[in-house]
Amino acid sequence: MSTTVSAERHNVVIVGAGLAGFHLASALAKQGYPGDVTLVGEEPWQPYDRPPLSKQFQLDGDESHIWLAPELGPAVRLLRQCHAQAIDLARQELRLDNGSTLPWDRLVLATGSRARRLPQWGASPRVLTLRTLDDARRIRDALQSVASLLVIGGGPIGLELAASAAALGRQSTVVELAPRLMSRSAPAAMADVLLEHHRSQGMAIHLGRTVVALDEGNAEAVLDDGQRVPAGLVVVGIGVQANDALAAQAGIACDDGVFVDGWCRTTAPGVFAVGDVTRQRNPVTGRFERIETWSNAQAQAQALAAIWCNPAAARPYDAVPWFWSDQGSARLQCAGAITGEQQAWRVDAAGGRVLVHWSGGQVTGVATLNAARDFVQLKKLIVPRPTITPEQFRAPTANIRALVQQALAA
Ligand SMILES: Cc1cc2nc3c(=O)[nH]c(=O)nc-3n(C[C@H](O)[C@H](O)[C@H](O)COP(=O)(O)OP(=O)(O)OC[C@H]3O[C@@H](n4cnc5c(N)ncnc54)[C@H](O)[C@@H]3O)c2cc1C
Known part of the structure; x- marks a missing residue:
């Protein structure tokens, strides 16, 4: 496949000033992209990093670590508090909610995703979701005045928040409908290890259960088996949905996510997409998937900048x-x-856990718990297709770094 890029000057408009939009704008600026770059964000703040919002920010409320914008530089025009309302493909214009329009030669959708909600409790001020800085501030404020947090959903962000609340001395409970934690994101065996870890730290986790009622007067929730659990504050953490309405309205192919190819191209000429909003081919599974991770938002955006700049x-x-x-x-x-x-x-001397998966004799997945060095090494074996065998990996004397280097050199 060949790209459609050329060295001519382009007017780039990026919709969404989150992680992917920021990294694209920042990489274009750093690489001296010969065109105008406008970053359109609906939030009132400069771009910020979301991962701390469920972790350190809940513990200390320190916002100084979350801002991304100092790296953006003067080459990028940042429009804040501007919600993009519609794309006119024929005129190559983007309509904003303030009535103005922005012309573009290249339009990039970096609109991310939003937290799924439970409509039955949407109106209660004690039931929140966590996606934005505003959400994180609300949760942090609420946690100051309650004794307990109930998280509905046992995914990574909910578990991070529950662990942060526990560290603040709040009684933390997680209710998950599936029979295990993190069923979409982590291997079952690793999720079981984490389950034990969290329970040993005092977190209450109810699997295969759901919340059927909230008793706000008693700060409790009622589960489907009749159990009552403490719920001074409730946070719904049941995943996200892609902000793909702009693309869908313009007739661009979407299915809970904007379809893109390896060049970040959508089905509309001149329109690209990066980050959480995309549905892209996962090189490991071969399926078109939404990849809702920080590393994808950053790397996909940087890849698009590299495609355009070189x-x-x-x-x-x-x-x-x-x-x-x-x-x-x-x-x-x-x-x-x-x-x-x-x-x-494998379990290392410090108690770190390493789990490797093989399919067709190839390493296809790695999961580690408190074993970051081994993770970095073993990840290199996925996709490049050199391999190690389960026997080599299990051997008690094996040094992971040496094994990986040997395989990569072969
Ligand atoms: C609390 C939390 C913790 C996380 N922790 C981790 C972690 O530990 N590890 C990890 O890998 N990932 C983590 N993630 C996920 C990671 O942050 C996301 O994958 C990443 O932010 C996706 O970047 P994005 O730019 O695609 O979307 P976003 O960061 O969501 O940015 C999209 C932006 O577009 C704006 N926007 C949407 N529509 C419009 C419009 N029409 N007009 C103008 N602006 C618009 C939105 O307001 C938003 O600011 C976490 C996410 C959250 C919420």
Whole structure:
């Protein structure tokens, strides 16, 4: 496949001043992109980083670590508090909610995703979601005056928040409908280890259960088996949906996410997409998926900047998906597929856990708990396709770094 890029000057408009939009604008500016770059964000703040919002920010409220914008530079025009309302493909214009229009030669959708809600409790001030800085501030304020937090949903962000609340001395409870934690994002065996870890730290976790009623007077929730659990504050953490309405209204192919190819192109000429909002081919599973991770938002945006700034060396984006999740003292890291035909464990001397999956004799997934160095090494074996065997990996004397280097050199 060849790219459609050329060295001519382009007027780039990026919709969404989150992580992906920021990294695209910033990479274009750093690489001296010969065109005008406008970043349109609906939030009132400069771009910020979301991962701290469920972790350190809840503990200390320090906002100084979350701002991304000092790196943006004067080459990028940042429009804040501007909601993009419609794309006119024929005129190559973007309509904003303040009535103005922005012309573009290249339009990039970096609109991210939003938290799913439970409509039955949407009106209660005690039931919140966590996606934005405003959400995080509201949760942090509310946590000051309650004794307990109930998180509905056992995904990474909910577990991070529950661990932060526990560290603040709040009684933390997680209710998850599935029979296990993190069913979409982490291998089952690793999720079981985390379950034990959190329970040993005093977190109450109810699997295979759901909340059927809130008793706000008693600051409790009622589960479907009749149990009552403390719920001074309730945070719904049941995943996200793509902000793809702009694209859908313009007739661009979407299905809970904007379809893109390896060059970040949508089905409309001149319109691209990066970050959480995209539905892209996962190089490990071969399926078109939403990859809702910090590393994807950053790397996909940087890949698009590289494609535009250096068309001669352009290559399609095909990074192996990975993420980290800091849940109290537990650092989970996962890369590639979360299942495989074969799996093997190692536990290191410090208690760190390493789980590797193989399919068709190839390493297809790695998950670690408090074993960051091994994660970095083993991740290199996914997709490049050199491999190690489960026997080599399990051998008690094996040094992971040496094994990986040997495989990569072969
Ligand atoms: C609390 C929290 C903790 C997280 N922790 C981790 C972690 O530990 N590890 C990890 O890998 N990932 C983590 N993530 C996920 C990671 O932050 C996201 O994958 C990443 O932010 C996606 O970047 P994005 O730019 O695609 O979307 P976003 O960061 O959501 O940015 C999209 C922006 O577009 C704006 N926008 C949307 N529509 C419009 C419009 N029409 N007009 C103008 N602006 C618009 C939105 O307001 C938003 O500011 C976390 C996410 C959250 C919320």
